[in-house]
Amino acid sequence: MATSTETPLLDEALGRLRALTGAPEATFREHQFDAIRDLVEDRGRVLCVQRTGWGKSAVYFVATALLRARGAGPTLIVSPLLALMRNQLAAAEAMGLRAHTINSTNQAEWSAIESLIEADQVDLLLIGPERLNADRFRERMLPLVAARTGLLVIDEAHCVSDWGHDFRPDYRRIGDVLAGLPEGAAVLGTTATANDRVVADVVEQLGRRGQDGAAPALRTYRGSLARTSLRLEAVELPHPAERLAWLVEHLRDGDGGPRLQGSGIVYTLTVADAEQVAGFLADHGIAAEAYTGQQDSEQRIRLEDRLQRDEVKAVVATSALGMGYDKPDLGFIVHYQAPGSVVAYYQQVGRAGRGVDHAEVVLLRGREDQRIQDFFITQAFPSAERVAEVRGVLDGAGDAGMTTREIQAHVNLGLTRLEAMLKVLDVEGAVRRASGRWSTVPDSPWVYDGARYARVTEMRRAEQRAMAAFGTDGRCLMRTLQEQLDDPDPRDCGRCAVCTAPRHADAPDQALVREAQQHLRSRPVEFEPKRMAPNAETGAMRRIPDEARIEAGRALARRGDAGWDAQARHELQGGRLGDEVVAALAELVRGWKVPVDWVAAVPKQRIGGVDATDPVLDLGARLAAALELPWHPVVVRREERPSQADQRGAAQQAANVRGAFAIAGDVPAGRCLLVDDLRQSGWTLAMVGGQLRRRGASAVFPLVLSTS
Structure with a gap:
């Protein structure tokens, strides 16, 4: 209950809240007004660890309005995603705040915004964390902005900590902003995904000592992280084809409509999987599109808007669609693969059920999950x-x-x-x-x-083990999420598949599984040719001459995928590719419709001629026969070299290939189909193809079993 001295501030804050929400009867949730009072009256430092949908943005919008009315400088919000920036700008402007953003998409507006800041005509400025590491912003605008800031907001504050699931180095530059804040500036950090260890690290980061040596106190408000609108379930479907079939069965219209109602997000761990899953769903009449960090911002914004308007049933996304995306009536979240930690999982499922009473959340656990997670863990430091x-x-x-x-x-x-x-x-x-x-x-x-670094890596291994146990140890799924996040009051939810009964665990139709397996094997991977090459002496990149450049290529599979890759690798280890793989390659070439005239191959071993003990030369000869094309084994391996997988930089990769191959015999003048087993760096194909071009081949089209 508000005291008499708080009542004027509370009344004013409630007025601002109701203007923000458009709801005349809106009231503050637990801890919201406490945080606002600390920021406005005490100009304090506050950390809010609250569930998604609690209303963290209401705290900093209302606090901004109150601080500006009391003569404080503008609010600076560091926020991780463009999607969140756009939503936040719209909400701030609806409240009457003059809000602007500086990000990579609006550089033409930066000078005008800088002038507005100097004229004190900006109430709220949103920036992405990467701006803190950009030379122009860091050197010219950051000192100006920081010196005038009345409130600094670090949204998704767990990104500050390398103990967290989503550490972002750019967030560490917030220390530069803290050091440049004027006396009496307030600081607010917000997050929904921080356990005790992360909270302690964030408190240390945000409560750094000032120039006078005094460490400002940072007040933390933690609430229950239980999400009463979410029903959780975990389903074991080891093979990707089973999961593709499951998705079609649950997302397409059937008797009584789809099993998963409304629109939602299907999360994958990799870009390739996002594109493959979206393609299979679309082939079955389901409105689905892929969303990845490799797309440009305009394309991602278009997809976000289409999902908002329910123009798609599912957006199949990597973690690029996560923090900050807000669709209150999102009906479901499905994970095609498990993320690396329960904390990351909680953050992603938090997109659903924010404005509806019920949303379905289903984890489809796959056999490849650990392999992909291992890659991310080993690459972290x-x-x-x-x-x-x-x-x-x-x-x-x-x-x-x-x-x-x-x-x-x-x-x-x-x-x-x-x-x-x-x-x-x-x-x-x-x-x-x-x-x-x-x-x-x-x-x-x-x-x-x-x-x-070793301690953080071991912690992530422990989180990986906890994620592997999720849904298998008989514990309530929501309670498990709360306990992993050190929720002060974890309880059984009474709604999840463990507390009640599974709804989505039936095995998918086997005919659809077989169709999915065929889909996994039927889409060749396209790859672009090298256009630049490093100088052998300086390493400087220079353009490959047109007369030495190869064409765009195709791969039967992507390394590690669930299509042809496992079978091809197994047969290669046995010394000879089976007839089924050769037939699949021949079908790929026919569908590719490139006008090739003859076939060559890159030898796997240091032998020449038509020696059938080399599995790649044997593959090339049999493929040429299947395509009824001349076979010319003109490429020879002169030296054994280390694996390209051990070479990381372009200069090292190119040097590892340079001089390893030669052309023996006459090269036909027509268009060559150049066969290899694995494309890792692309330099073997580029350099061997370049030699063939210089010796007379009019064009070289690379074809491989798998590409990394």
Whole structure:
């Protein structure tokens, strides 16, 4: 109950809340007004750990309006997703707040927004965390914004902690913002997915000591994380074909309508799976589209809007569609594969049932889940050896520094891994970037914290084990989620499949399973040719001449998929591909409809000619016969080299192939179909194909069993 001294503030806050919600009778939920009062009256630092749908945005919108009315500077919100930014801008403007955003899609507006900030005509500014690491924003706009900020909001604050399921290095730059805040600025962190360890780390990050050495107190409000609208169930379907069939049965119209009502999200762990699942559902008349981080922002925004309007039954998404997406009547969440932790799972299922009384949440557990999770865990932190290698290269560059591409030419790291490493080293003070060039920080006290990385990795292994046990140990599923998040009051929900009975565990129709298996095997993978190649001496990338470039290629499967890959790998290990695989490749080429004139292959072993003991040469000869094309085994392997899988950077990958193959004999002038078993880096096909082009082949079309 509000005291007499709180009543004026409470009345004013309620008025702002009702303007925001459009509901004349709206009232605050538990802890909402407490947080607002701390921010407005005490200018304090607050962390709200509350379930999705609790109303965290109401706290910072109302607090912004009250603080601005009292002469405070604008609110700065650091938010992770464009989808959330758009929703937040609309809500803020409906409340009468002058809200703007600075992100990668509106650079033309930045100067105008900067002028508005200087004129104090911005009440609320939303930015993505990556802005904190952008040279122009960090050097020019951040000091201006931070010095005027009245309230700093860190949405999805668990991203600050590398103990969390979704650590983002850019969030660590919030420390720069905290250091630049004016005296008396309030700070609010919000999250729904933080256990005790993450909360402790976030408290440490947000309550950092100021210049006077005093550590500001940070008040934490934690509520129950139970979601009463969600009904949870876990179903074991090891093979992807079974899960594809299950999805069709549950999402398409049948007697009485689909089993899963409304529209919803199907989560996958990889981009390839998102595209494959969406394709199979669409083939069966289900309005479904893939949503991944590889799509441009305009395409993702279009899909989000279509889902909002129920124009699609399901968006098949990677984790790119997660935090911040708000569709109150989302009817279901299905996981095609299990995420790496129960905490990440809770965050994703929290998209459903926010404005309806009931939503179905189903976890379809697959055989490949652990393999994919293992990849993400092992890629999370760079090794001490790789870090030392990168810092050594930068030390040698001196004050001039190097671009990311220039660094990559000297280290055995892929570009994505290198960029991620540099970002971590940057926020931790080991390296710095200026004008797009990296250099080491002189006299930096930074040391490689291998012990911490090992502890975080072991924690993620423990979370992986907990996710594997989810739904198998006889515990209430909602209670398990609450306990993993250290909810202070976990209870059995009385609604999940464990508390009641399974609804969705029936085996899918076997005819549909067979159709799904055929689908997994029927869609060849397209891949683009290399257009740039590293210089052999400097590593600098340069354009491959037209007369040496190969064409776009096809693969029968993607490495690790549930289609042809497992069978092809097994037969390769046995020394010879079976007739079924050869027939599938021939069918792929016929459907590809490329006008090839002859066939060659990349030998797997250091032998030449038509020696049938080489499984790839044997495959090429049999494929040529099936296609009734001439077979020309003109490619020979001169040297054995390490696996391309061990070479991470383009310069190292290209160097590993350079000189390993040669052309023996006359090369026909027509169009070549070049066969190989596995495309890992793409450089073997590019370089062998380039040699064939220079020796007279008019075009080279690469064809492989699997591509990474």
